[in-house]
Structures are given as C-alpha cells and as structure tokens.
Amino acid sequence: MSQSPIGTAKPDLDTPALCLDIEAVEANIKRMADLFRDGPVRLRPHAKTHKSPILAQMQLAAGAIGITCAKLGEAEVLAAAGIKDILIANQITGAGKIARLVNLAGYTAVMVAVDDATNVAELDTAAQAKGVRLRVLVELNIGMERCGVLPGEPALALAQRVAASPGLRLEGVMGYEGHTVFIQDPQERREKTEASVELLVDTANLLRRHGIPVKIVSSGSTGTHLITGRYPGVTEIQAGSYITMDSQYRDEVGIDFAYGLTVLASVTSVPAPDRAFIDAGLKTLTRDFGLPKVIDPPGWDLTGLSEEHGHLHRAGGAPLRTGDKVEIVPNHGCTTINLHDEYHVLRQGVLEAVWPIAARGKVS
Ligand SMILES: Cc1ncc(COP(=O)(O)O)c(C=O)c1O
Known part of the structure; x- marks a missing residue:
C-alpha cells in the first residue's frame, strides 16, 4: 500500500x-479514441500496457469498442471488473487454461487467437462440453515471425476447421506487425507495415471468397496506428502504449x-x-x-x-x-x-x- x-x-x-500524470493520460485516451470514433477502423486498446480495469473503463467510455489483452489472467481481471468484450490476442493452450477460458466465455464475450489445428480441436471440445460458443480469431504471421499461421491457403485451411467446429464461432483474423512498429524512418515504417497488413486483408478476402464470413480484421499498435488504422479492410486496431507512452515510442520513433x-x-x-x-x-x-x-x-x-x-x-x-x-x-x-x-x-x-x-x- x-x-x-x-x-x-x-x-x-x-x-x-x-x-500517472492523469491529465496527460486523459488527453492520450481521448486523442486515440477520437481518431477511430467514426470508423471504419475502430479501437480495441491493448490492456497489457496499463493492466488496470479503471483505465480500460476510461478507454471504453471514450469510445473504444472493447479491450485487447495478452493473457487469460488479464482477461479474468478485466471481466471481473465488468468489461464485456475482450480479445485475448494470444493462444490459450493446456487443459487447465482452456477450462478457465470457456468458463470465462460463459459470462463475458471473450475472443481468443488460434494458429493450430490441435488447439482448435481442444477449444471446440471444451466449449461444447461447457455449452458455450467461444469466439475465435485466426492469427496470421504477417512478418513478425512470432505466432500465427501463414497467410493465404494455410490460414484458409485453419479457418475452415474453426468454421466447422460447433463450439467455436469464427469472428475473423488478426495479425501483429511487431517487426515494423519501432522503425524510425516514417516512410520505411509505412511501407513495411502496409506490406504486412496487406497479407492480413488479402487473407480475409480469400476466406470470404470461400464463403467464410470475416467480421473482424485486427492488427496495429501505437507505432502504426495511423498506417494500419487507415488501411482499407482493417476493422480494429490494438494500440496499447499510447495511453502512458514511453521514451522508446516518443523519443526513438517520434510518436x-x-x-x-x-x-x-x-x-x-x-x-x-x-x-x-x-x-x-x-x-x-x-x-x-x-x-x-x-x-x-x-x-x-x-x-x-x-x-x-x-x-x-x-x-x-x-x-x-x-x-x-x-x-x-x-x-x-x-x-x-x-x-x-x-x-x-x-x-x-x-x-x-x-x-x-x-x-x-x-x-x-
Ligand atoms: C498482439 C499485440 N497487439 C498489439 C500490440 C501493440 O501494442 P503497443 O501499442 O503497445 O505497441 C502488441 C505489442 O506488443 C501486441 O503484442
């Protein structure tokens, strides 16, 4: 204490x-919310930065459509604070965690990222046993070389599995262009970000051409909010650090x-x-x-x-x-x-x- x-x-x-300089934080929340208030891209801020339900509620009150987080434990804290629409932009594996996830889905609208067919099957089985329909985004590797299935046919194959799973509801696709967000040269950051986000949007369109509805196309960060957040076909961005900022983003990248x-x-x-x-x-x-x-x-x-x-x-x-x-x-x-x-x-x-x-x- x-x-x-x-x-x-x-x-x-x-x-x-x-x-926390609350006047600066309030101004940051409002400024980012105002940029995405009228769509077509909306803001789902990443709570892994602030880890605070109060700050998440302030972001929602300012116009965010939901909250992103990285961990199931974060989602549980946010849900306990009454936050309803939560994206876990990460994979949830293992029987214990999957049980917690489908339990959470019983009382809040949680979404989770998937990039693996076995994980899809496990989530489906657990959701059916619990009697819930778990919302899912297929995560694509759009160049960061972290998690995510490859864009194009591999993503389509996984999306078809999700679409055929009675316990799951495919909401769309997500990526994260983490390899571009700190590029200091604005033109290079723009070009590399757009090349990545194009992979995401093209794959969303591929899914649609195969009869799979794609409502959500999610990506983006503080460093790319005006690039990814203005890219045609993207529907949501996941910026997080803007709320408090840090010297990496402000002094090195110039945000x-x-x-x-x-x-x-x-x-x-x-x-x-x-x-x-x-x-x-x-x-x-x-x-x-x-x-x-x-x-x-x-x-x-x-x-x-x-x-x-x-x-x-x-x-x-x-x-x-x-x-x-x-x-x-x-x-x-x-x-x-x-x-x-x-x-x-x-x-x-x-x-x-x-x-x-x-x-x-x-x-x-
Ligand atoms: C999946 C995901 N989305 C979005 C972000 C963007 O966050 P920030 O705005 O803090 O760079 C991150 C950052 O690590 C992330 O891992």
Whole structure:
C-alpha cells in the first residue's frame, strides 16, 4: 500500500513511486479514441500496457469498442471488473487454461487467437462440453515471425476447421506487425507495415471468397496506428502504449502522444560529486528497451541498474544530496508498470488517488 496520503504533492511522495500524470493520460485516451470514433477502423486498446480495469473503463467510455489483452489472467481481471468484450490476442493452450477460458466465455464475450489445428480441436471440445460458443480469431504471421499461421491457403485451411467446429464461432483474423512498429524512418515504417497488413486483408478476402464470413480484421499498435488504422479492410486496431507512452515510442520513433508515466525515486547515496544512487533499480525499472531517462533534475544520467540501486552519473547538472528526488521516464512502459502494485495518480502535481494495478503479474 502507498505510504503517501491523498493530497501529497509529487515531490513529497514516498519512493519509489510509479506516477500517472492523469491529465496527460486523459488527453492520450481521448486523442486515440477520437481518431477511430467514426470508423471504419475502430479501437480495441491493448490492456497489457496499463493492466488496470479503471483505465480500460476510461478507454471504453471514450469510445473504444472493447479491450485487447495478452493473457487469460488479464482477461479474468478485466471481466471481473465488468468489461464485456475482450480479445485475448494470444493462444490459450493446456487443459487447465482452456477450462478457465470457456468458463470465462460463459459470462463475458471473450475472443481468443488460434494458429493450430490441435488447439482448435481442444477449444471446440471444451466449449461444447461447457455449452458455450467461444469466439475465435485466426492469427496470421504477417512478418513478425512470432505466432500465427501463414497467410493465404494455410490460414484458409485453419479457418475452415474453426468454421466447422460447433463450439467455436469464427469472428475473423488478426495479425501483429511487431517487426515494423519501432522503425524510425516514417516512410520505411509505412511501407513495411502496409506490406504486412496487406497479407492480413488479402487473407480475409480469400476466406470470404470461400464463403467464410470475416467480421473482424485486427492488427496495429501505437507505432502504426495511423498506417494500419487507415488501411482499407482493417476493422480494429490494438494500440496499447499510447495511453502512458514511453521514451522508446516518443523519443526513438517520434510518436507524439504525451508522457503520462514516470517513476519518482530518492537519492540514497552520493559517494562522489559526479555519482549518486537512487532507490529504484531493476525491481522498479526495466531496461529491455535500454536504460530509462532522467527528466529531472537535468544534467544527470542513469548509467546502470542493479537490483535495488539506480546508478546516476553527473554530466553537468547541480550536485545531488541524499533525499533529493529524481524523476525518470521508463523506456518501456508495459514492462515497468508490471513491476508495480499501484499507480500514484497525480492531477496538477498532487496525489488524487492510488489505483491498484490489478492485472499486474497476471501472466498465466
Ligand atoms: C498482439 C499485440 N497487439 C498489439 C500490440 C501493440 O501494442 P503497443 O501499442 O503497445 O505497441 C502488441 C505489442 O506488443 C501486441 O503484442
């Protein structure tokens, strides 16, 4: 539980504190929702970023048509919070998880991705035994070389199996162009994204020509929302990171949604004028996309992370003293948020609320 009372000013928060600038987050939610409010492509934001039913409800209230998530455990948390239309953009395998999935389908409109005939058969059997009709998207590998059946004939064959399964309802197809979303050159990002999404749309049309209705064609991310989200034939996009942003997307790729997420830390040790240590290490910050950036005070860089220490080097700013606060922008919001139990929600720099990150750690 947060040690900081409501009404605490940001510099006085107990640390380390994951801070949500709620005005920036509200603006990001509205801006993305407005881009897709009138269709034909609609927004189904990815909750793997924020892992919070409150933020998911805000996205729905702003115009999103449903929520995407990566894990069954996340979907269960969202469903328990009353969210009705949930895409698990991932495969669910194994008897235990499939039992949980068909149970969830009994009381919320959950959809799941498939890319394998055996998995299709297992889902079908479990759904029939439970007396539910499980909604399914066939996932295609559109170039990321992660999950997904190949576009064209292999996807058609799998879709035909799904369509012939009484326990399943084929809703459409999905892909994820994860290999293009961080391409810095805008023209190259556009060309490679369009080439990928074309595979998805062409396969949707192939299915239709074989008499298989395809309602949903889903793909897209923060980095490609204006490319995939404007591509003819796509019906939904799955952008997630835009809600809080991070320095990978904003500084490296140039996506200009506002920073809504920082980590506030305290200086615990200053062994030399040009070196300091903070109470935020690898258990508070992540470095899978590189080291996070210090935004305040200026002139100090984060140069390393050990378990409970962040290593700071002075490149020009004023000296630091123990107890001083340091504010850091994560390089990857999704993995950073997953380390924390709660958001410190700040409005005009004052603590307004503490929200649990209810789906944090729900990796199963
Ligand atoms: C399946 C899927 N869809 C969409 C996204 C897009 O998310 P973001 O907007 O955070 O890049 C991801 C990111 O990992 C993903 O795995």
